Amino acid sequence: xxxxxxxxxxxxxxxxxxxxxxxxxxxxxxxxxxxxxxxxxxxxxxxxxxxxxxxxxxxxxxxxxxxxxxxxxxxxxxxxxxxxxxxxxxxxxxxxxxxxxxxxxxxxxxxxxxxxxxxxxxxxxxxxxxxxxxxxxxxxxxxxxxxxxxxxxxxxxxxxxxxxxxxxxxxxxxxxxxxxxxxxxxxxxxxxxxxxxxxxxxxxxxxxxxxxxxxxxxxxxxxxxxxxxxxxxxxxxxxxxxxxxxxxxxxxxxxxx
Amino acid sequence: xxxxxxxxxxxxxxxxxxxxxxxxxxxxxxxxxxxxxxxxxxxxxxxxxxxxxxxxxxxxxxxxxxxxxxxxxxxxxxxxxxxxxxxxxxxxxxxxxxxxxxxxxxxxxxxxxxxxxxxxxxxxxxxxxxxxxxxxxxxxxxxxxxxxxxxxxxxxxxxxxxxxxxxxxxxxxxxxxxxxxxxxxxxxxxxxxxxxxxxxxxxxxxxxxxxxxxxxxxxxxxxxxxxxxxxxxxxxxxxxxxxxxxxxxxxxxxxxxxxxxxxxxxxxxxxxxxxxxxx
Numbered sequence: 420x421x422x423x424x425x426x427x428x429x430x431x432x433x434x435x436x437x438x439x440x441x442x443x444x445x446x447x448x449x450x451x452x453x454x455x456x457x458x459x460x461x462x463x464x465x466x467x468x469x470x471x472x473x474x475x476x477x478x479x480x481x482x483x484x485x486x487x488x489x490x491x492x493x494x495x496x497x498x499x500x501x502x503x504x505x506x507x508x509x510x511x512x513x514x515x516x517x518x519x520x521x522x523x524x525x526x527x528x529x530x531x532x533x534x535x536x537x538x539x540x541x542x543x544x545x546x547x548x549x550x551x552x553x554x555x556x557x558x559x560x561x562x563x564x565x566x567x568x569x570x571x572x573x574x575x576x577x578x579x580x581x582x583x584x585x586x587x588x589x590x591x592x593x594x595x596x597x598x599x600x601x602x603x604x605x606x607x608x609x610x611x612x613x614x615x616x617x618x619x620x621x622x623x624x625x626x627x628x629x630x631x632x633x634x635x636x637x638x639x640x641x642x643x644x645x646x647x648x649x650x651x652x653x654x655x656x657x658x659x660x661x662x663x664x665x666x667x668x669x670x671x672x673x674x675x676x
Numbered sequence: 677x678x679x680x681x682x683x684x685x686x687x688x689x690x691x692x693x694x695x696x697x698x699x700x701x702x703x704x705x706x707x708x709x710x711x712x713x714x715x716x717x718x719x720x721x722x723x724x725x726x727x728x729x730x731x732x733x734x735x736x737x738x739x740x741x742x743x744x745x746x747x748x749x750x751x752x753x754x755x756x757x758x759x760x761x762x763x764x765x766x767x768x769x770x771x772x773x774x775x776x777x778x779x780x781x782x783x784x785x786x787x788x789x790x791x792x793x794x795x796x797x798x799x800x801x802x803x804x805x806x807x808x809x810x811x812x813x814x815x816x817x818x819x820x821x822x823x824x825x826x827x828x829x830x831x832x833x834x835x836x837x838x839x840x841x842x843x844x845x846x847x848x849x850x851x852x853x854x855x856x857x858x859x860x861x862x863x864x865x866x867x868x869x870x871x872x873x874x875x876x877x878x879x880x881x882x883x884x885x886x887x888x889x890x891x892x893x894x895x896x897x898x899x900x901x902x903x904x905x906x907x908x909x910x911x912x913x914x915x916x917x918x919x920x921x922x923x924x925x926x927x928x929x930x931x932x933x934x935x936x937x938x939x940x941x942x943x944x945x946x947x948x949x950x951x952x953x954x955x
Contacts (some may be wrong), residue, residue, distance in 0.1 A: 427742040430821070431785065449822065458818075461783065507710075
């Protein structure tokens, strides 16, 4: 950051530097040195709030890293500042950050898991961006013998035009019994939860299964294969495929063979 | 006696109960930035709006920034306001970032002429952009900075005069300031212009012991409202009248029933204060 010229800008620049770098440059702006210890509140607020945001977005990484997660999240916060006044998309670099740190033999797997968790987080935002013609879907589903979807019910959609379809075929899971599936002619897979609430459901069993499989190198390979499969398409498609993959993992959404 | 029933800053964990139980409240408040993006929580908003007036409370615009306001952030706020037509819109007398470095916190700045001119300019920009009046909230302080030329209330009164905005008086923040700095919350309420206050916030703080043996009060919004804050609320109602009030709870958020208990207590205190005012 270049040095600001006016006093208010200097004040604000020094405050932000103190929060992220603790360079003691802000102390001259304090009315009394008795307030110096209280600067720790602003520093800790930033570290803890952003650290908790990371923990919320990467709960399984946090679980695996354990007590050291707080240390690593602090290092991350120093390295990756919040750049806007909104934390919704803060933390997307966490997979790269983990890959750059040494967690021994699980480093790559941890980084892959972070990618899945980020995609899962995005998927919690993404389904509501879709505007659906429920009547058309209902007609199509009924024709194919599936259940009708009521507009008031939660609905999630995976578009199989993306290569997420291939991802699903790589991954077989037996964690699907609680859900109802339909596949219709346009290669759209529908998953209908039992009620409105279910769309926020995070299936711990599925994630644990992924982690287990990662330890055996299977799922990580599957992810790599799948990503390379879509590598010749544009970034938006890759992102969509990754997002759909994580989304499917989260909800136990796998097509039948 | 009829008066505006206290509302809550609603969290997604409350939404289903709010839709089902429909407790009477003058307002439901939301942190604006949490609803910029489509989400499961946001999908409840139109249903809630059918039953309640809304208040959108911003926490990330950084209204005091010396380098101006983010056009993208302003645009996202405007979209939200246009969609849900809230009764009230508010932000803070603070800054959260400079350049491209932000913190998820509300930082103070010196209450001097330069900061006043800057803040007035930013409030004008904000209000012109969204085409409506905003309220600005007094922040919690953990430090005092050099160079104050105005008291908090003087500073806020002048901003209101120059921009036409109003004040969101957070009485919990007044108490936090008293505990952490040389600040007199009763004098602050006395100094605020009658007619300027458009909303009041209630919340609970956390008391923390530092390693040097000192105690600090932190504005965590993670506790029931403390008696000293209720006293300030009563004083504020006696002075400013039937002001719409919101109970905030941001950490360790309790179920709706606990929030409702707090609003019931606020309603009792408000009713008593209003009776006193009219006697």
